[in-house]
Amino acid sequence: MLNGKQTWIFDQAPVIVSSGTVGGPFEAKGKIANDFDLLHSDLWLEKQSFEQAHQLLMEEACQQAIKKSSITKEDVQFMLGGDLINQMTPTNFAANTLQIPYLGLFSACATSMEALALGAYLVNTNGANYVLAGAGSHNAAVEKQFRYPTEYGGQKPPTAQWTVTGAGVALLGRSGDGPRVTSATIGKVFDMGLTDPFNMGGAMAPAAVDTIVTHLQERGVDPTYYDMIVTGDLAKIGREIAIDLAKEKGITLDEKTFNDCGLLIYKNDQQVFAGGSGAGCSAVVTFGHLLNQLRAKKINKLLVVATGALLSPLSVQQKQSIPCIAHAVSIENGGA
Incomplete structure (x- = not known):
């Protein structure tokens, strides 16, 4: 399975049974709006803070992935994921809501593929039958932590980037018709x-x-x-x-x-x-x-x-x- 020093070849080729993606109002105006399962009309998501809204994005992405599959939440062995906020609290709180055994991960914006790689490893080695793997971010929560609150109106150079408000997860399994x-x-x-x-x-x-x-x-x-x-x-x-x-x-x-x-x-x-x-x-x-x-x-x-x-x-x-x-x-x- 280990090929070279850094690469895993998955001989069982775990299947992405389904996936769930949730976005915010800016993403709803974007190029791939039709590829989201759920889109929200405002950044607050009817929550009291942007961090709580961030939590809900992750909860809903996981729920969408399970809903689109033929299994129940109880069939999922592990949830792997993370985000950019201090101590990954939005994902931690989402895992508490979902009550799925949880491994919190942090590779900043590379967390989605860290989760997918480790999830595939677990399924490939019979460490799990089903795993949820993904990541999320929220524009206002991340900007507040790493740069300036959006209300501050700080100017940015052309090299800056726009933090996506959204969460995406894949449901991995041992068999199926998916990629x-x-x-x-x-x-x-x-x-x-x-x-x-x-x-x-x-x-x-x-x-x-x-x-x-x-x-x-x-x-x-x-x-x-x-x-x-x-x-x-x-x-x-x-x-x-x-x-x-x-x-x-x-x-x-x-x-x-x-x-x-x-x-x-x-x-x-x-x-x-x-x-x-x-x-x-x-x-x-x-x-x-x-x-x-x-x-x-x-x-x-x-x-x-x-x-x-x-x-x-x-x-x-x-x-x-x-x-x-x-x-x-x-x-x-x-x-x-």
């Missing part, structure tokens, strides 16, 4: 010494490229094996850097098939600076839009490389640089 998780490459932490929290794409691009190169080498394929390679939230700036860095390593990423979740989610006339971001970004795009593309056979082999900046408010205040990580998971039709 299958065939492999995963666990990334290493990269720190290039960058310190600007408004340029996440530039900071995360080296980690993304290292994981992509490692995945291709350890799986023994080239980029053309995949119909699409999608990064998590490098957005416009990071995607361009990643293409250049990959070329330096002898890998050509075709601009037609190399995309980014932060560029797929919003329309061109939505003012999102360089593109979307947040732990919910790769989660809702992958478990909504991209899975629908797989189910419709518009693509058959997909590599999702979720990217995360592992900074915290404290590390920024202490003038530390930004360590980053990327985890890659391949999802394919037709098994391994």
Whole structure:
């Protein structure tokens, strides 16, 4: 099952039985609105705080995934997930509501694929029959913690990104007709010494490229094996850097098939600076839009490389640089 040093090949190819995606009002105006299971009309979600609204997003995404399957909540052995808020409290509180055995995970905006990789590992090794795996974020909650409250009206540079309000989860099982998780490459932490929290794409691009190169080498394929390679939230700036860095390593990423979740989610006339971001970004795009593309056979082999900046408010205040990580998971039709 271990192939090389960082890649798992899943010989049982766990199935994504179903998925659930929930979004906010800005996402409802975006490019992939029709791929959401549920969309809310305001950021508060009728809750008393943005963090409580964030919790509800995760609860509803899990509930949607279960509702769309043939199983009950009691059939799910484990829930794997996380978010960007201190101590992952929205996901922790959601796990309390759902009462499913829970493993809290943090890889910042790479959490969605960390959860999917570990969930697939559990199912592949008979450690579970069914696992929920995913992540979420909330624009107002995340902006308040990492930058400025939105009410402050702080100005942002063009390199900044827009945090997605949404949550996405996949329900993994041993058998079924859905797309299958065939492999995963666990990334290493990269720190290039960058310190600007408004340029996440530039900071995360080296980690993304290292994981992509490692995945291709350890799986023994080239980029053309995949119909699409999608990064998590490098957005416009990071995607361009990643293409250049990959070329330096002898890998050509075709601009037609190399995309980014932060560029797929919003329309061109939505003012999102360089593109979307947040732990919910790769989660809702992958478990909504991209899975629908797989189910419709518009693509058959997909590599999702979720990217995360592992900074915290404290590390920024202490003038530390930004360590980053990327985890890659391949999802394919037709098994391994």
